[in-house]
Amino acid sequence: xxxxxxxxxxxxxxxxxxxxxxxxxxxxxxxxxxxxxxxxxxxxxxxxxxxxxxxxxxxxxxxxxxxxxxxxxxxxxxxxxxxxxxxxxxxxxxxxxxxxxxxxxxxxxxxxxxxxxxxxxxxxxxxxxxxxxxxxxxxxxxxxxxxxxxxxxxxxxxxxxxxxxxxxxxxxxxxxxxxxxxxxxxxxxxxxxxxxxxxxxxxxxx
Amino acid sequence: xxxxxxxxxxxxxxxxxxxxxxxxxxxxxxxxxxxxxxxxxxxxxxxxxxxxxxxxxxxxxxxxxxxxxxxxxxxxxxxxxxxxxxxxxxxxxxxxxxxxxxxxxxxxxxxxxxxxxxxxxxxxxxxxxxxxxxxxxxxxxxxxxxxxxxxxxxxxxxxxxxxxxxxxxxxxxxxxxxxxxxxxxxx
Numbered sequence: 001x002x003x004x005x006x007x008x009x010x011x012x013x014x015x016x017x018x019x020x021x022x023x024x025x026x027x028x029x030x031x032x033x034x035x036x037x038x039x040x041x042x043x044x045x046x047x048x049x050x051x052x053x054x055x056x057x058x059x060x061x062x063x064x065x066x067x068x069x070x071x072x073x074x075x076x077x078x079x080x081x082x083x084x085x086x087x088x089x090x091x092x093x094x095x096x097x098x099x100x101x102x103x104x105x106x107x108x109x110x111x112x113x114x115x116x117x118x119x120x121x122x123x124x125x126x127x128x129x130x131x132x133x134x135x136x137x138x139x140x141x142x143x144x145x146x147x148x149x150x151x152x153x154x155x156x157x158x159x160x161x162x163x164x165x166x167x168x169x170x171x172x173x174x175x176x177x178x179x180x181x182x183x184x185x186x187x188x189x190x191x192x193x194x195x196x197x198x199x200x201x202x203x204x205x206x
Numbered sequence: 207x208x209x210x211x212x213x214x215x216x217x218x219x220x221x222x223x224x225x226x227x228x229x230x231x232x233x234x235x236x237x238x239x240x241x242x243x244x245x246x247x248x249x250x251x252x253x254x255x256x257x258x259x260x261x262x263x264x265x266x267x268x269x270x271x272x273x274x275x276x277x278x279x280x281x282x283x284x285x286x287x288x289x290x291x292x293x294x295x296x297x298x299x300x301x302x303x304x305x306x307x308x309x310x311x312x313x314x315x316x317x318x319x320x321x322x323x324x325x326x327x328x329x330x331x332x333x334x335x336x337x338x339x340x341x342x343x344x345x346x347x348x349x350x351x352x353x354x355x356x357x358x359x360x361x362x363x364x365x366x367x368x369x370x371x372x373x374x375x376x377x378x379x380x381x382x383x384x385x386x387x388x389x390x391x392x393x
Binding site: 004071110134187 | 218221222228244251274386
């Protein structure tokens with residue numbers, strides 16, 4: 001499974017994931033307090049500096065904010081029409097820099113470190129029966145299901161193309177879901193046969 | 207085997223919602239060919255088929271994976287950054303949207319399945335999602351609620367198409383595999 005993380009050994013990669021998330025949280029809270037134009041500009045400078053420090057690949061990674069640009073343009077135009085161009089620009093820079101900073105953390109922290117960093121947030125859920133075993137199984141299942149579902153869909157799509165000459169249709173979603181649900185039921189049976197979500201030991205005790 | 211089925215279904219709908227966003231876009235002819243992603247269809251289906259708790263858990267699981275860096279949102283977006291963007295509120299609204307959709311499905315057990323699904327998907331899948339998305343957008347972009355609301359209206363026709371699709375899909379699944387509609391399962 002592809003992640004937006006990229007391998008590396010920069011200062012940002014070596015930094016503790018929880019510390020990075022903590023800094024992001026503090027900065028995002030600070031944008032509420034310092035609502036002028038200067039603070040967002042400062043944030044933008046920090047984020048540009050951070051990406052640049054990773055070298056050419058870091059500069060490339062800033063493209064992730066690309067899809068955001070049209071939306072920011074609309075927001076600026078909106079404020080311009082209302083006669084508050086300056087506010088529009090401030091808002092756009094603030095949003096752009098926060099998105100860049102958050103993305104910076106994602107590209108420099110691998111998924112395992114990130115999961116480990118947020119794990120304490122799930123401790124309260126243990127009382128409701130969410131063990132870390134179940135959590136890992138669930139994460140693994142989702143990651144495996146996504147490509148499987150896409151391949152089930154693309155085989156249906158090929159058949160549809162052969163019949164109609166059209167590439168895609170909403171008509172495919174219902175048969176796709178029936179196929180996929182049948183598959184999911186088999187996966188549940190297979191997990192049960194292998195000891196279930198709580199493992200064999202648990203079942204023998206019960 | 208109920209525990210295993212629950213867990214697998216939760217993961218299944220998380221993955222389904224991700225897959226719907228990564229699939230080729232559907233061109234809806236009568237919307238002037240505006241391409242829409244089917245991702246919010248996953249929210250409606252998760253709620254309508256799994257019920258409030260499992261439905262919202264599956265969407266929360268998806269968003270957790272997005273937050274830790276998997277590019278599972280439409281267009282391959284992912285990472286914590288998406289929650290800082292203008293549509294961050296809509297994403298959080300998805301969890302509650304699926305929950306409310308599920309609740310309404312259970313409350314309307316006595317209704318015709320198609321009518322119940324349509325009602326649940328409109329209130330949960332559109333209403334609740336916008337209820338979270340619009341205030342957040344207004345806050346982030348420094349707009350009034352009304353401005354943020356009118357700005358989001360462009361997406362309503364696409365959302366209504368997804369309501370129709372979810373009704374058709376739930377109806378088909380109810381015929382082909384009734385046990386998968388957990389909100390209407392005979393206890």
